[in-house]
Amino acid sequence: MRIATWNVNSLKQRLPRFLPWLDERRPDVVCLQETKLPDQALTELFGDELIGRGYQVAAHGEVAWNGVAILSRAGLDDVVPGLAGAPGFPHPEARAIAATCGCIRVHSVYVPNGREPDSDHYQYKLAWLAALRDVVAAAGPEAAVVCGDMNIAPTDEDVFDPDAYIGQTHVTPRERKALAELEALGLHDVVRDRWPGERVFSYWDYRAGMFHQDLGMRIDLILAGDPVAARVKAAWIDRQARKGKGPSDHAPVIVDLDEAPDGDIGPMVPPPSNPVTKRGAKKLPQA
């Protein structure tokens, strides 16, 4: 089973890239963030394209901002849009949806950005993460996969240059602690586990040729409970999708799971290499 997560930065704008990607990678489950569409608009936009490819759709969107979804051809049951107990800003935002796909409880999340450390939005981010931890804990972290744009680089290894991010959100101790408390439920960061010490990013700012120079961050994660993590056969970031014309500023994250503890694995496609290169400090465009 292949699970992918992708912050598409507007599904409407990304359709020319999204559908070919779907056909090339053929994930069984896709978690989307920043769809930026109301649910009806998403269905009208490409519901038929998804049905034609065998996907069921669970969407939780709003006009213009945020928006998450889960596409699945491995079952889609017990859909829960939103995040119980989460604060709003000031009103609840479309940042989470969960569904059961096969035996896995899949959460697609778009964590608040936080804007400036200690700002109201930063407090919102911390409170939202606490609610996410509680929801995953209640739903049972063993069978959980939490996918999405966490808007947190878990460690300094996950940014191209820690000095470039001093004083900025995504790297502060409090948000990293909130993420660690989520992972402490027993969730594994499957990409980092697969690529320890490697230069692996999922987001590159559109500005200043950041992608071309591989100056990015790893803020899009797939977190899996023990039984699921034990089935991971491959876990990687699909940098190809960040190249070319009209990309999102995020790349998809993909994990392949063995079908069952003693099931048939089948031929494996090796993930693309992630070259490890040291780069000099570079000034970051201010968010």
Place this chain on the structure above:
DNA sequence: ATGTCCACAACATGTGGA
């Protein structure tokens, strides 16, 4: 002086967000 993209309101381009 953000090497950009996206959405909205509204119709030209400014504003806010990431």
